[in-house]
Amino acid sequence: MRKSSIYAVLFALVLVLVACGDSEDTTEDSTTTDEVTDEVWEEIKEEGVITVGTSGTLYPTSYYPEGSDELTGFEVEVQREIANRLGVDVEFEIMAYDAILSAINSGRVDMTSMGLRGERKEQFAYTQPIKYSFATMIVRKDDHSGIEKLEDLEGKLAGGAATTVYSEIAEKFGAEVKTYGNATNDAYLRDVHNGRTDVVINDYYLQSLAIQAFPEFNIEIHPDLKFHTSTTSIVMPKEAEKLREEVDAIVAEMLEDGTLREISEEFFDGQDVTVEPEGDVIEIEGIAK
Missing domain, CATH: 3.40.190.10 (Periplasmic binding protein-like II)
Structure with missing residues (x-):
């Protein structure tokens, strides 16, 4: 962890030596070093x-x-x-x-x-991606929480973390976002199951595994909605x-x-997230990539 300033810049002196004498020889030696050290790495x-x-x-x-x-x-x-x-x-x-x-x-x-x-x-x-994915939504199994297209998010209550792209997508289509902080998956999923919220928008791979842990909940990944491709890097x-x-x-x-x-x-239950997903994924205008 860094304990001092981020930049360490070393400036070398420029030395100019001029020799003058009876001869006409003149020698000039100029050396310049301008090196930026990555202090985090050091x-x-x-x-x-x-x-x-x-x-x-x-x-x-x-x-x-x-x-x-x-x-x-x-x-x-x-x-x-x-x-x-x-x-x-x-x-x-x-x-x-x-x-x-x-x-x-x-x-x-x-x-x-x-x-x-x-x-x-x-x-x-940041590095090249270590993971490729896209967004989906968890909804109630019996009625898809009344959502059949992205525009149906209007007036819905979406569970999410603050400042994420998933909350931004929910808000773009008119949903209200209920934020949880650093909550575990069961808090999000139980609220959809109980009707306290209508939907959770998040990464497909994360959601596909999360719901497996709660088979008793009345929830599923929406079968028809895949949107917003994404990558994860270091x-x-x-x-x-x-x-x-x-x-x-x-x-x-x-x-x-x-x-x-x-x-x-x-x-990821045998899935390879290091390759780009196949199939059509809806890209949402106005949501930064």
Whole structure:
């Protein structure tokens, strides 16, 4: 974790030596060095630890199995493998989803796994994707919560976390968003089942596994609505270019040797999230990619 300023800029002196004498020989030696050091990377190497921000409540990407105090999940195990290949230890900081990027900017954590879009792509460094997906919605099984198309979200109550693209989509189509903070899946799903909310919009792979854990709930993934393709990458401070290069090379290596696919299949019920989804997916005008 960073303890000092992000930039370390070393300016060399320009030395000009002029020799004048009876001879006409004149020697000028000019040396300039302008090197920017990635202080995030230097400190990680020095301390031998990389700090990762994660929710710890989102199955199957970052969660504690029942009866266990050992954090695991797709993103957690990918980050552990990255740390291992970097030759450093990894420490996880559990925090609300919408606090993680601020924690990266403040130096509290060094990296996370997240999908960046719009202006945020210019504010952080990130690797090639470790996961491809799209959005779906969980609705009540008996009547689809009265939703057959995206426009039917008008007037509905959607469960969601603050500042996510899924809440933005719900609001774009006229739904009111009920926010939960860093809640676990059962809180969201139980409210749809009980009618306290109408819908939860989220990542397809996450939702397809979440509902399997609650077969007694009157909920299902909407059978006809697939929208807003997305990617997840490893995200770091904008100025941590050396760290980004190192981690991106490891991600490419893990894709090549099959490690990412194996971790995906372990946590996503045999599905490979490292390839782009097939089929038609609705893209929503006005929602940043």
